[in-house]
Amino acid sequence: MDIWTNAAENLVTMTLRPFLLMLLFWGMAFLPASGLAAALPSVALYYGDHPPLAELRAFDVAVVDPDHVSDPARFRHPASALFAYVSLGEVHPSRSWFKAIPDGVLAGSNRAWGSRLVDPANPAWQSFVLDQVFAPLWRQGYRGFFLDTLDSYHLLGGTPADLRRREAGLAQLVHALHSRWPEARLIMNRGFEILPEVHDDIWMVAAESLYHGWDNSARRFVDVPEKDRQWLKTQLDVARNTFGKPVLVIDYVPAANRELARETAARLSREGYVPWVSVPALDQLGVGNIEVLPRRVLVIYNPAESPDLHYADVQRFLGMPLARLGLTPDYVPVNGPLPDWPLVGRYAGIVSWINSDELPDAARYGDWLKRQTDNGVPLAVFGRFGVAYDSTLLQSLGLQTVEAAKAGDFRIVTQDPMMGFEMPVTPRAGEIPPLRLRGAAHPLLGIISSAGQLFHPAALTPWGGFVLAPYTVSSLPGQDNGERWHLNPLTFLQQALKLDSRVPVPDITTENGRRLLMVHIDGDGFASAAERPGAPASGEVLRDVILKKHSLPTTFSVIEGETGAAGLYPARSPSLEAVARDIFSLPWVEAASHSFSHPFNWGKAESNLDNGESYHLPIPGYEYRADREIAGSINYINRRLTPAAKPVKLFLWTGNCVSTPESLAETVRARVLNMNGGETTITRTQNSWTRIAGPGLPRGEGLYQVFAPNQNENVYTNLWTGPFYGYRRVIETFELTETPYRFKPVDIYYHVYAASKTASLNALESVYRWAESQPLHPVYASEYVRKVLDFNDFVVARTPEGYRLRGNGDLRTVRLPATAGLPDFGRSVNVAGTAPGPSARYVHLTTGDALLAMGGENTPLPYLEFANARITRLERLDTGLSLDIQGYAPLRLSFANAAQCRPLWNNQPLPFTRQGDRLTLETARHDLAALQILCPR
Incomplete structure (x- = not known):
């Protein structure tokens, strides 16, 4: 005082x-x-x-x-x-x-x-x-x-x-x-x-x-x-x-x-x-x-529209676009308490997706929205506003109610290029929201009736923007889950939220310029008989045909109810456990659990619904308990199957992969990470961004479910009904999530039972061969999960010198527009280099605390362009660079601005190739300590 x-x-x-x-x-x-x-x-x-x-x-x-x-x-x-x-x-x-x-x-x-x-x-x-x-x-x-x-x-x-x-x-x-x-x-x-x-x-x-x-x-x-x-x-x-x-x-x-x-x-x-x-x-x-340049968005949804946020439109359709823009959603139910503190500076904006014309408590919600827009918080509205068309809120936002269009002919008089993105806009009577712009705004879609009535169902405005149903997402006729975007959600969100495209965006798909590659395996079908002589267990075939042959970082899990003595096959448990121990002992395998009884529906299993259905494997005498599924199965694997130095790091969700707050809290208590779920299934026949999921979903205070980057062979084989070679089509998913934007890393994700059939095993082999032929950066699934968690809390701040970038040190990449210039490596701190990528420029960080200064186009300092391994130390010297690098595959590195440079390790020159000002180094080693890139002064 x-x-x-x-x-x-x-x-x-x-x-x-x-x-x-x-x-x-x-x-x-x-x-x-x-x-x-x-x-x-x-x-x-x-x-x-x-x-x-x-x-x-x-x-x-x-x-x-x-x-x-x-x-x-x-x-x-x-x-x-x-x-x-x-x-x-x-x-x-x-x-x-x-x-x-x-x-x-x-x-x-x-x-x-x-x-x-x-x-x-x-x-x-x-x-x-x-x-x-x-x-x-x-x-x-x-x-x-x-x-x-x-x-x-x-x-x-x-x-x-x-x-x-x-x-x-x-x-x-x-x-x-x-x-x-x-x-x-x-x-x-x-x-x-x-x-x-x-x-x-x-x-x-x-x-x-x-x-x-x-x-x-x-x-x-x-x-x-x-x-x-x-x-x-x-x-x-x-x-x-x-x-x-x-x-x-x-x-x-x-x-x-x-x-x-x-x-x-x-x-x-x-x-x-x-x-x-x-x-x-x-x-x-x-x-x-x-x-601080805020990365969080307050996402408003109506819980009455979906049994779980996991299935809500706002999560299914906007998870990926928000992540691509570097935004982290804080989901808030519209019928719950709304933040009463200033959002300016803390949130990049408010995003809502509500499918109701007028909510039960519309006045409270409308008043709150008006306070936020009056304070300058950008607002992006999808679907419906959630308030009456003639409300005070809409009037204050520069919208005028007009008579509803019930019949007649309609034609489009204004259509911005971002509209008609995956599906054309077709105005129909009874579907057009009765609103017209009456203030300064940029209409994205203008429709006029035969009577001369003008409607604006989509626009960019001084306060943000809106795209109203049915001009958000529509389903293709006769197709299950065949939704398509009417608008480009990236372009709309970028402009409605007034995001500065020059600001660095944290990226979870890439490290040191290379797209990430991971392998993770759900333990289903470990005990299933493979269709080959002697009917060996699928786990045994997978070990011998795939896992011993492909030494990529692999996260492998088992279901205790399949391999353990307390499960379905107690007589076979010794032989099954022996195979599992062999797999976990492979140097490139990390351990995960896929539960005890493989719950098919975590919410229903947790509720113990007595309706005659079973929500997990029929293990005699067992009733669902979250601690038994998670901590119990982890303890079993650590005690019986894994080497002492390789405890379980990850819990992989089972069944519908929709976690509950209780089950997620159990993973926290067990001190393991979690992953699975999400619905990234884009293919050339289902080529829509609606089929690319976000990185995960918050489920409560300190609880976050990380989604798998893409889905497993069960989806590509029509729920394992065939064709059993269908998993080859995951390569389409990998390609469509690389261009025009790198939305996802590559994840070879499958079940153990994929080894039970020759067709599926051959498909799996072709996917491995494709991945090994690509310029990728191998990581473990647990490392990817940590990147996602780091993404959620990563902070970007503008400084007099440029940008301060702070995280936990797991996420090591920020993304700039493809047109961005080079960093100034002399003024930047803990920045190793940069590389071009799909519609972007990637910047490589060496720690969780970096300063990025731009304007280095005329600075001839050498820098790392690409590497398929992690930089654990980098020092800029008068004579060039000194660095430590560690990975999981034969090293491939390239340096730019290095026309006169040469590599030295252990005081010995290393073989390299040169192309223009680029120096490329390849070695069978997976790590190099004190590598020097010596350049003349």
């Missing part, structure tokens, strides 16, 4: 309240004032009770209200630190520890904020706050603290001697805090009076409202008077120039005025401050010396 001691007392600012705060800081050494501007940390404040932890990792430190983040490990990132907010001068009754405050400590009230004042010199308060507030936070993992309300003791009044005593007590408390936890970094909000006493104990000084503030009594934004600004600058100059402290300045502007926030942050940066510009409640992801 700030108590201004001059004319600034008349301007009541929103201070860093105990119940709302977030700040960011990283461990930088102190610098003299002259060097601060060049190396200032990035800092953000977020007070809301739903802090965007993933996005806040873009900054160097996050200070949060610990009542909202009880587990700092959720935030952990090597390049960013989480701090806890603590109020030293007053406390709010909402604090979790408020009732434990000793008697006699509370010394007054601050009615403006509804909080209670304390005397910082009171020994009981000092002991309490150290032992009962800071100590638990330290045990939770916090290693930094933001100290607030340092000026609140002024509100207690008293004599000058009382003020001096309280100031001395406050300084004593800060000394004690630093003495007890000397590793802790401390940020002090104001406290200018005690700064000379405690400057050695703290790291940073903060203050609010240098240029733009908030008048709390009048509830309005204000410009700070020049006199008040100069007084505050004087105090900040002392902190910065006399004591060498970085200074954080927090200013407040309206949520919708993002440009003013950017301008203010830039001005503060130029003046040498650490800026943070946000809203008064500090529950918005504002602008600092970097700005």
Whole structure:
């Protein structure tokens, strides 16, 4: 709480309240004032009770209200630190520890904020706050603290001697805090009076409202008077120039005025401050010396339209386009609570797919949407708006209701090139939404009736855009699942959400320029007799004919109910387990579980429906339990089948592959990853983007089901009814998800029973041969899963130098437009190189914390163009490059800008080929440590 001691007392600012705060800081050494501007940390404040932890990792430190983040490990990132907010001068009754405050400590009230004042010199308060507030936070993992309300003791009044005593007590408390936890970094909000006493104990000084503030009594934004600004600058100059402290300045502007926030942050940066510009409640992801470029979209759906989000149109049809654009959906049911915090800065926009003209609670939803669009949040609408055509919302969006078209002839008078994408637009009476544009907008589709009535069922608008049914997706006549897009969803979403195509997009399909290749096998049919002499088990045939021959990274699973003694074939268990052990012992195989009883429908099995149906294998005496299916089967495999050094890493969903929150939580408890599901089945006869699934689906807090990149042979053989050579057509899927865009990696995904028939085995062999002939980057399925999870929380931020890219280090590629220039490798950090790809330029990262600077077209530095393995270390030297690389296949590397370079390993030259300025290196080795690319200066 700030108590201004001059004319600034008349301007009541929103201070860093105990119940709302977030700040960011990283461990930088102190610098003299002259060097601060060049190396200032990035800092953000977020007070809301739903802090965007993933996005806040873009900054160097996050200070949060610990009542909202009880587990700092959720935030952990090597390049960013989480701090806890603590109020030293007053406390709010909402604090979790408020009732434990000793008697006699509370010394007054601050009615403006509804909080209670304390005397910082009171020994009981000092002991309490150290032992009962800071100590638990330290045990939770916090290693930094933001100290607030340092000026609140002024509100207690008293004599000058009382003020001096309280100031001395406050300084004593800060000394004690630093003495007890000397590793802790401390940020002090104001406290200018005690700064000379405690400057050695703290790291940073903060203050609010240098240029733009908030008048709390009048509830309005204000410009700070020049006199008040100069007084505050004087105090900040002392902190910065006399004591060498970085200074954080927090200013407040309206949520919708993002440009003013950017301008203010830039001005503060130029003046040498650490800026943070946000809203008064500090529950918005504002602008600092970097700005997060939001990748999340709030996706609104109607749960009444589908038994599970997995089957909803918004998930089936938009999962892939959103992922391709680099967006992560946060699904919100329209009939549930809608976010009441500012979305600007945190979300790239709102996307809705509702198939109802008017929802039961349409007024509430419409009012909420209007607030968001008024704040400048882009909105993309598919299907229906969900409110009445004559509603206030649609009027505010520039739409006018017209008389419905019930009969007559219709013709298209306007059609944007993005319409008619996979299926032509055919206007029919009774299907045309009765709406017409009445404001500034770009119609994507204009239809006129024979009576001269004009309709606009699709448009781009100043607030976003809409495409209404039936001009979204339609089914082909007489075809099951034969949907086709009427519009290009990528183009529409890009323009409606006003996405900047120049911004790097995290990519899960590629590493070091090469498309990923993986193999994963569901354990079904392991015990099935193969159609060959002696009728060996399919698992045995697969081992001998495929797995021993093709040494690609392979994720292999079994169903315990097939191989184990507690399953269907106890007499055959010893021989089946012996085969499984052989497979798991292969050096290129990683272990996965495919459950105990292979549930066919996880939701129904979980519900234990008593309707005579069986929802899993008929194992005698068994009733479904999630822990038995997952943890139990994993323990069986680890105990009986896998080498000790190769425990199960992955659980592969069975049956309908629609997980439930309970079953997903069980995989988390078992400490394994999960995958399967999704419906990527595009072929030349079913050539539609509607048949390309997204990367996965969130199923609850901290729960995420990762989809398989494509489907298995069961789909391509018409549910194993034939033709049994049908899996050859998965090559069509691989090709159609590579061009014109690389939507997916290559996944050779099949069941063990594919080895039971000669035709299917031959098809499988042809798929392996195709994959091995392609320039791909082999990885394990578990590595792909980690990339997807990293994608969900990957953060991109604009910096003065370019773009900050932060993730967990599993995802190592960002994508730029094909027309983008080259990175400036001299200014970029942890960027190994770049390569052209389908409709894109791929940029190769070496860690989970990179800086990408562009403009390197005229920089002749050598860089990695392609590699089929992971770069584990890369160092740029005056003489070229030094790197470590590790993979799963004979290495294939190429370097560009390397016309005069040569490779050296173990002080010996390596054979290479040269074409123009490209150097290509091939070796039978799967790894190279300290490889040098030596180039003349």
